[in-house]
Amino acid sequence: MKPRHLDSAVFLISGTGIAYQVILMRIFSIAQWHHFAYMMISIAMLGFAAGGIVLTLLYRWSAGKEASLLRKFSFILTLSLVLCYAVSQALPFETYQLATQPIQLLYLSLLYLILALPFFFTSCCILLAFYLERGHVGRIYAVNMIGSGAGALVVVLLMFLVQPAAIPYCLTFMAALATLLLFIDGPYPGIQTLFLLTALFCVGIVVGFQPIRISEYKGLAYALRMPDAKIRAEAQSPLSVLTAVESAMIRETPGQISHRFKAKKDAILPDQIGLFFDADSVSVINRWEQNPQEPAYLDYVTTALPYHLLDKPDTLIIGAGGGTDVLSALLHGAEKVTAVEVDPRVFPIMKRHFQVFSGRLWDHPSVEPIQAEGRAFLQSSRRAYDLIQIPLLDAFNASSAGVYALNESYLYTKEAIQLYLQRLTPGGILAVTRWLKTPPRDAIKMAATLIEAAPDAGIENPAAHMAMIRSWNTATLIASRSPLSPLQVEKIRRFAAEREFDLVYLPGIRPDEVNRYTILEQPVYYEAVTAMLSDKRKDYYRRYLYYIEPATDDRPYFFRFFKWGSINRLIQGMGSEWIPFVEWGYITLLATLIQAMAASCVLIVLPLVALARSALSHKKYPTIPILMFFFALGLAYIFLEIAFMQKYMLFLAYPIYAIAVVLTSFLLFSGFGSYFADRFRGKREALIVRSVILIAVLSLAYMVSLPVLFQAASGWGDAAKILMCLILLAPIAFCMGIPFPTGFQKVTSDFEACAPWAWGINGCASVVGASLATLIAVHAGFRIVVLSACLLYFLAAACYFRMIRSSVSRL
Amino acid sequence: MGKNKIILAVGLALILVPGFFLCSPPTVTGREDNRSRVEMVNDTIRARGVLNPQVLDAMYKVPRHEFVDYSMRPFAYADRPLPIGHGQTISQPYIVAYMTEVLELKGDEKVLEIGTGSGYQAAVLAEIVPEVYTIEIVEPLGRTARERLARLGYGNVEVQIGDGYFGWEEHAPFDAIIVTAAASHIPPPLIDQLKPGGRMIIPVGPVFYVQYLMLVEKNKDGSVTQRKTMPVRFVPLTGGP
Secondary structure, eight states, X not given: XXXXXXXXXXXXXXXXXHHHHHHHHHHXXXXXXXXXXXXXXXXXXXXXXXXXXXXXXXXXXXXXOHHHHHHHHHHHHHHHHHHHHHHHHHSOOOGGGTTTOTHHHHHHHHHHHHXXXXXXXXXXXXXXXXXXXXXXXXXXXXXXXXXXXXHHHHHHHHHHHSOGGGHHHHHHHHHHXXXXXXXXXXXXXXXXXXXXXXXXXXHHHHHOOOOOOOOTTSHHHHHHHSTTOEEEEEEEOSSOEEEEEEOTTOOOOSSOOOTTOOOOGGGSSOOEEEEXXXXXXXXXXXXXXXXXXXXXXXXXXXXXXXXXXXXXXXXEEEOOXXXXXXXXXXXXXXXXXXXXXXXXXXXXXXXXXXXXXXXXGGGOTTEEEEESOHHHHHHHHXXXXXXXXXXXXXXXXXXXXXXXXXXXXXXXXXXXXXXXXXXXXXXXXXXXXXXXXXXXXXXXXXXXXXXXXXXXXXXXXXXXXXXXXXXXXXXXEEEESSOOOHHHHHHHHHHHHHHTOEEEEOTTOOGGXXXXXXXXXXXXXXXXXXXXXXXXXXXXXXXXSSOOSOOOSSSOOTTOOOOGGGHHHHHXXXXXXXXXXXXXXXXXXXXXXXXXXXXXXHHHHHHHHHHHHHSOTTOOOOHHHHHHHHHHHHHHHHHHHHHHHHHHHHXXXXXXXXXXXXXXXXXXXXXXXXXHHHHOOSOHHXXXXXXXXXXXXXXXXXXXXXXXXXXXXXXXXXXXXXXXXXXXXXXHHXXXXXXXXXXXXXXXXXXXXXXXXXXXXXXXXXXXXXXXXXXXXXXXXXXXXXXXXXHHHHHHHHHHHHHHHHHXXXX | OHHHHHHHHHHHHHHHHHHHHHHSOXXXXXXXXXXHHHHIXXXXXXXXXXXXXXXXXXXXXXXXXXXXOGXXXXXXXXXXXXXXXXXXXEOXXXXXXXXXXXXXXXXXXXXXXXXXXXXXXXXXXXXXXXXXXXXXXXXXXXXXXXXXXXXXXXXXXXXXXXXXXXXOGGGOOEEEEEEOSOOSSOOHHHHHTEEEEXXXXXXXXXXXXXXXXXXXXXXXXXXXEEEEEOSSOOOOSBOOO
């Protein structure tokens, strides 16, 4: 007997599944590191595929028991949400110890298994629902998609309201509701409900509320170990968890303070409050008593350079954080300071908790705090500034570990730098500061970006406009709208000499002026900048150990430095010591892809044995077309999803908005597409062909028109932007919802034993596709990702015809 | 039912047996420790270019296995960093030897260390110089290191639990300073407490691995030069013609 509320239950279960994925990703980004979180959750998502595979193997056994199995799986799913989360937090897994402690591999494997369980049960439930509605898989699929879209939206909203650790508990309610709906018309509704509630209660008692276990190697964990550390404020949003910590031992500066800075012992640095984002990258609030001469040390760091070249500049700071760079601007007499901060909680937290501590910095008459993403703000403001400062946005240690390697950053692309240069007043200066890594990478790439962006911004001869200095751990790069005057060049020399900072480049620099105070084996930075300013730039890029070509909006990976061509040199030159020199973000992505592919192979091949056994000799299944159809569709769908997230990230300014908008509208409108496909009474082949052609046309049209549209709409409010994105995505998402249920309907009606296998294949493809899309984007750009998706859709259409042919020949 | 039980038992065994071997260290005897230590010095440290006899001698003498957690003992003499809890590590032996060598100690110096950790580096220094001062901010680590160093007979090491940012004024100036855990800047008071002609060394890198060392030299005239030195063979940055 089919449960009466099947659709509602599927809706809730699907929503729970996707919400659980999103929240696990957040939780593990806080507990460990973003890229490892990505790896763990991606692999765990294979649980979804495993559901299909296991049901393929149990195909004959499960026949006739669908309804009762569905109830049982839904029940277990409800319990597993909290249990698996709690166990995952109890496991003493440490990312950093993977290389040194073999047992960590065991913990990691256990984590994969534990986290995969809820996805496994979700998948089983949905598949069983398909079985129960054999004739209308399109409808169930539509409900599944719409439920997932709703789940994505709900979890993002929840993240504004509740701390992340509580969300798995909230999701339990969603799953419990689904289970109750299934129990209502079950054989023993009362007893079963009682059983569910008792079990939930027991689980609740046993595991209790588990806070997130933060790795002992994260910045926040270090800060909280200080004997006087106190958490002064906390705030959560889908962007990150923000924790404000007070301790006399928090001492963060924008890079090395010159040893020429003399101060009394207790006046070196002001008291500071550390703001930790996701338990890591720290930004500080300085105690300030509105004394314009303080904090004096800010004149002894490399970021102070541009203030020595300009008089009372109208300054824009992109990434204000706790306000250190705003203080620096005021200290140096800036007339007006526009401070842009992307995180919506920073200004409120400072005003509410640290108003007195920060000397009412944000109410200062010269300071204008603006909550926005820097580039979007500049795009829409149309104002010009005397100085645009892009200070250090990440923490020193995280930077040296290369953990950002795959974070998209639209602040450092060629197009971004071009925009900054265009928004300078005639004598205005752009200043960018980066942490220095060894061997050198970031700062050189920054210089390359500037050199390549300058001509497009109307600066024909960048050599006469730019200068660069460095301390032992930071480099500040400046570019002036007008050529630097001899007086300015002299001032740069004096600034550097007085503080014992090294000159890297300035117009008319002599080789004997560089590499004097922090002595490198070779004057690498000087050599790099001069080579890149010459006509040998491309040659230099090619020969350099790391990838230092500028990032672009199509390939926004500023922090990707890893280069395959250098791997031999690294290993041969350093032997076993190459580990710290690798960019971990890239390696993690690769590791994810390899693991996902290996696991997918096993998951996909395993059921073939069972299928071969279940198929009678005259009833050969078209396994290859089925495999290719569902794999291609899975890849193509996720490729487009990720490509659009990327495109929207730049426009909507917040990654989380982009993810939420794209996920929700893709799933929602694909759901409508599936429903349409289910009701469609015409020829299925024609439907598939038309939808695939439309998808290709639309995606190519978007590729051409989106940048123009986004440019035109850059000044709109957030709500209008989000609405526009939703509407823009609707047609393509609608079409993308059509092929899967059409093919799946075919498989369910003609080759039913293959249906769960097909479902599993699609699940595998989504996981493999997610990392593959990123890898393609890193190397070839998002355009290629979109083009590949179109080709894959055509491939899928071709496979559909093969499937039809074999089902006809079987008749 | 019987079959199921067997499957369950085999499954459990498959998980538990390797787990047991991974978790429990093989027993290590004192003699094996000595042998591993000799191997560590000859095969790794000397082979990779640390030749200062005083440093090598110190590395021979300090029982590294005493400075790590019991479960880490089998790895104590492997050339790799090990976790010691509280987000801290004990650096790989080669790095410890390299840093000590770079300080160019003669044997009559006063050395300050910021970040005691396990106390291993302090012990190595104490084998070479008469006075070692070390400061640890994490109380449990500092206490354990103090007890350990006392137990092993390092009477010339003084451990303070507290904030290393301001150095140790009452014993300043120092001939050499080692700062582990470099943050956004080198604390200015430490440069003040360095004797003219003195050397300060700072390992820099992600948690477990040292990427390079910052060698800060205070010249006789009070000016300061810094040098990045690489503990590993350096790869040419630009390759090919």
